[in-house]
Every structure is written in C-alpha cells, then in structure tokens.
Amino acid sequence: MAKKKTLFECQHCGFTSAKWMGKCPNCGAWDSLVELSEQQQEVLKQTSKATTGKAKAQSISEIEQTEVQRFSSDDVELDMVLGGGVVPGSLTLIGGSPGVGKSTLLLKIGANIANGGRDTLYVTGEESEGQVKLRANRLDANAKQLYLLSEIKLEQVLAELAHRDYECLIVDSIQTLYSEAVTSAPGSVTQVRQITFELMRIAKERRIAIFIIGHITKEGSIAGPRVLEHMVDTVLYFEGDSSQELRILRGFKNRFGPTSEIGVFEMRNEGLVSAKDIGSRFFNKERAQSGSALTVVMEGSRPLILEVQALVSDSHASNPKRQATGFDNNRLGMLLALLERKLELPLNSYDVFINIAGGIKISETAADLAVLAAIISSFRDRPVSKETVFIGEVSLVGDVREVFQLDSRLRELAMHGITKALVAKKPQQNQGVKCYPVDEVTKLIEWM
Ligand SMILES: Nc1ncnc2c1ncn2[C@@H]1O[C@H](COP(=O)(O)OP(=O)(O)OP(=O)(O)O)[C@@H](O)[C@H]1O
Numbered sequence: 486m487a488k489k490k491t492l493f494e495c496q497h498c499g500f501t502s503a504k505w506m507g508k509c510p511n512c513g514a515w516d517s518l519v520e521l522s523e524q525q526q527e528v529l530k531q532t533s534k535a536t537t538g539k540a541k542a543q544s545i546s547e548i549e550q551t552e553v554q555r556f557s558s559d560d561v562e563l564d565m566v567l568g569g570g571v572v573p574g575s576l577t578l579i580g581g582s583p584g585v586g587k588s589t590l591l592l593k594i595g596a597n598i599a600n601g602g603r604d605t606l607y608v609t610g611e612e613s614e615g616q617v618k619l620r621a622n623r624l625d626a627n628a629k630q631l632y633l634l635s636e637i638k639l640e641q642v643l644a645e646l647a648h649r650d651y652e653c654l655i656v657d658s659i660q661t662l663y664s665e666a667v668t669s670a671p672g673s674v675t676q677v678r679q680i681t682f683e684l685m686r687i688a689k690e691r692r693i694a695i696f697i698i699g700h701i702t703k704e705g706s707i708a709g710p711r712v713l714e715h716m717v718d719t720v721l722y723f724e725g726d727s728s729q730e731l732r733i734l735r736g737f738k739n740r741f742g743p744t745s746e747i748g749v750f751e752m753r754n755e756g757l758v759s760a761k762d763i764g765s766r767f768f769n770k771e772r773a774q775s776g777s778a779l780t781v782v783m784e785g786s787r788p789l790i791l792e793v794q795a796l797v798s799d800s801h802a803s804n805p806k807r808q809a810t811g812f813d814n815n816r817l818g819m820l821l822a823l824l825e826r827k828l829e830l831p832l833n834s835y836d837v838f839i840n841i842a843g844g845i846k847i848s849e850t851a852a853d854l855a856v857l858a859a860i861i862s863s864f865r866d867r868p869v870s871k872e873t874v875f876i877g878e879v880s881l882v883g884d885v886r887e888v889f890q891l892d893s894r895l896r897e898l899a900m901h902g903i904t905k906a907l908v909a910k911k912p913q914q915n916q917g918v919k920c921y922p923v924d925e926v927t928k929l930i931e932w933m
C-alpha cells in the first residue's frame with residue numbers, strides 16, 4: 486500500500502512543507518501550519534499545476550495586439566485608481582479595515598455600472614438582503630439591472646452567473662464565501678485560493694469584471710490569506726480607518742495600469758463619494774503653529790499639499806519614543822539621527838511624534854525636509870510661516886536632493902496662493918513661487 490503523503494500549509498502565506506513547523510520559514514507567522522487532507526492536497530495540485538496538453542506557444546511577434554478596453558464606473562476617483570476605468574475580465578481585490586466603507590463604495594459602483602446598461606450581480610455573505618436594500622435606499626443605488634444575492638456558497642454564485650449575462654460581479658466578502666469542493670473553514674487559505682481561482686477562471690472566460698472585498702488585519706494585510714494578492718489582477722487598499730473624514734483608496738498592484746494613483750473619497754450620508762476640491766483638503770493655511778510644516782508630494786499624476794505635524798516633548802523614559810503616523814518610522818529614525826549629528830539638537834532626551842494630517846500615508850521622500858522643519862519648529866516652539874513649503878529629500882550625509890516633477894508641484898503651490906518654497910536647487914522656472922535653495926540640512930536651520 487502506498488504511504489499517505491502528508492503536507493502542511495501555512496494559513497497566513499500559503500507556504501507548504503512536508504513536515505510540521507512551529508514557525509513558518511516564509512512569512513514568520515507562528516503556529517500557522519495546518520495539515521491538509523488528501524482532498525485539500527488535490528485542490529492545491531489543481532490550482533497550482535498548469536493544465537497538461539499539447540504545447541501551443543506562439544511567437545510573441547505574431548501575437549496580435551489587443552487594446553485594453555475599459556468602461557467607466559461613473560466614479561471619477563475609482564476610475565482613476567483603476568488606471569482609467571474598469572477592465573472587463575479583470576479581478577480586482579479591494580481591502581480595508583472594518584467600517585471604512587468597502588460595502589458602501591461597491592454597492593454604489595455596482596449601481597453605477599448597472600445604470601450604464603450592464604447586468605451586475607452583488608453577492609453578499611455578510612449582510613441580509615434587507616440590510617443591503619436599506620443601504621441601497623440611502624445611497625440611491627436601486628438600479629434596475631443590479632441584482633442582489635445573499636449567499637455564501639460559491640457553487641450557488643456560479644449557478645446564478647449562468648442564468649444571466651452578467652458583466653460585473655461584486656463579492657462581499659471573499660472571507661465569507663466557501664466552496665463545497667474544499668472541506669476547510671471559510672476564510673482559510675485553501676478556501677480562499679480555491680474560490681479566487683474559480684473566480685479568476687470565470688472572469689477570463691466570460692469577460693466579467695469581478696470585484697472582491699477582503700478584510701484587513703491591524704497589520705495591514707488581507708486577513709489570513711496573502712496568497713490572494715498574487716492571484717488577482719489588481720489590488721486596492723483603503724488607507725486609514727473609519728474615523729477619518731476622507732478615505733483614501735490606493736493602488737498596490739495593477740496588471741492593467743499604473744499603481745501610483747490614489748482615489749480620495751468622502752463619507753457622506755448618501756455614501757462614499759469622490760471628494761471635491763482635493764487639493765485644499767489636506768492642509769490648513771490659516772494659522773502658523775509650532776510643529777507644523779507644509780510640503781507637496783506627488784500622488785500619481787496629482788500634486789498634493791500636505792501638512793506634516795511634529796510634537797517634540799521631554800521624555801521620562803530611558804528609551805525615548807519615536808512614532809510616525811503616515812510617515813515611515815525608519816525614515817524618521819534616520820532624520821532624527823541626522824538632526825542630532827549635524828545640527829547638534831539634543832533630541833535623545835525627547836519623545837518625537839510625527840503625524841500627517843488627513844490620514845494620508847506619504848510614500849515619497851520629498852517630504853523629508855518638511856519633517857525636519859516640523860521637528861525643529863516644535864523643538865524650538867517657533868511657528869513656521871504657512872506661506873512656505875518644504876520640498877526635498879534628505880540624504881544620510883545631510884545633503885538635500887532635488888525631487889522629480891518640481892514644476893507641477895510649484896504650479897500647485899501657486900494655485901493655492903503659496904508664495905515661498907525651500908527646494909534643493911533653484912529651478913529654471915519658478916511658476917511664480919519664490920524658491921530658496923537649501924542644499925544642506927545645516928542651511929535649513931539657518932533659514933529657520
Ligand atoms: N446612515 C448613515 N449615514 C452616514 N454614514 C453612514 C450611515 N450608516 C453607515 N455609515 C458609514 O458607513 C460606514 C460603514 O460602511 P460599510 O459598511 O460600507 O463599511 P465596510 O468597510 O463594508 O465594513 P465591514 O468591514 O464591517 O463590512 C460607517 O463606518 C459609517 O461611517
């Protein structure tokens with residue numbers, strides 16, 4: 486008799502191993518490996534193995550070029566993060582923390598797409614039809630071609646898809662759906678992989694645009710299965726949480742467009758709507774306060790003026806706190822070390838907190854100079870004029886480096902009536918903004 490093969494799988498990242506281990510060597514999660522049954526091993530094989538058959542590869546030069554076709558979701562901001570609209574046959578994952586507005590956004594998008602004449606199916610495994618109807622009333626999402634299905638079995642969803650020529654499917658949420666072909670619990674790696682695989686297949690085969698909602702853990706990854714991110718075409722995450730007025734949807738992966746764009750939404754009574762007048766929403770020009778400095782970062786093709794806030798206060802601990810919200814903690818550590826070394830500020834006996842107003846996360850180094858300015862301003866308790874914006878990347882040796890697309894950043898400042906900017910080098914065209922060059926951090930302190 487053939488010996489039964491055992492296989493263990495990490496429920497966090499999908500790593501497999503022939504023997505059990507306390508810690509996953511791939512993602513470092515503890516106690517996450519579970520043994521797969523023979524049936525589950527079979528599913529794993531099916532989903533990871535390419536289908537057999539004759540080789541049908543074609544020379545790439547002979548393949549006809551097909552343009553990516555898109556249709557609008559009738560929502561400016563969502564179209565923008567998707568790279569210009571919804572791609573038929575694509576699978577998009579939208580993740581976010583509880584209550585951030587995932588269901589609200591997608592129900593409205595579903596209605597928009599349905600109003601555009603495309604049959605759309607909204608599958609909810611979390612709420613009853615009555616609950617969704619209540620929300621639809623509030624959002625004005627009662628579209629004739631929007632169909633609702635309260636269901637958690639994948640097979641039933643697939644059966645429903647066969648009944649009508651749906652062009653869009655929304656699954657709320659992937660963690661509640663389960664396939665009868667697999668015995669593990671809903672939300673487990675095996676289930677999620679199987680379901681996503683099936684949905685991917687059906688998306689490509691029937692050219693249905695599919696959106697799946699995924700819950701996010703505190704650490705910011707899709708609860709449980711990270712495998713999901715690798716399988717889908719596009720991954721979008723809501724930044725921040727439900728306490729913020731503006732909700733930001735950021736692209737992390739997109740097989741059909743750039744990932745640099747963000748979508749900015751606003752939670753209102755009538756739902757999560759594209760925010761208006763975004764340029765002036767993330768900063769306050771009114772009153773200069775100590776510990777606050779402005780910068781301008783590029784979010785995809787859009788320049789955004791942001792306010793960096795710093796609080797420097799006496800520390801009573803042996804290890805002073807350094808904490809950043811919306812800014813990279815390691816980068817903050819580096820900037821503080823630089824301040825101590827180059828500018829001889831005795832920051833090692835102070836706690837330092839950094840926050841980016843409006844709940845946005847800065848993913849660019851162009852804000853370094855503003856972070857330094859905010860820290861110095863808080864430390865000295867001297868306000869920085871809100872007429873001045875700080876733009877520049879700071880290197881380990883204390884040089885200030887130029888940033889890309891300075892032109893569009895300066896234009897944005899001019900549009901909001903900001904008249905001065907500290908930059909690494911004087912630009913050829915200043916767009917009407919007075920530019921003061923600071924090529925070294927020591928000069929920043931002189932200027933301040
Ligand atoms: N009547 C209302 N008026 C205005 N806003 C509301 C109303 N009801 C709910 N909301 C907002 O909608 C949010 C909930 O949105 P939604 O259910 O879409 O979130 P979700 O991301 O799907 O959450 P979950 O992860 O729990 O499914 C609430 O946090 C609240 O801000």
Ligand SMILES: [Mg+2]
Nearest residue numbers: 587588611657
């Ligand atoms: Mg929801």
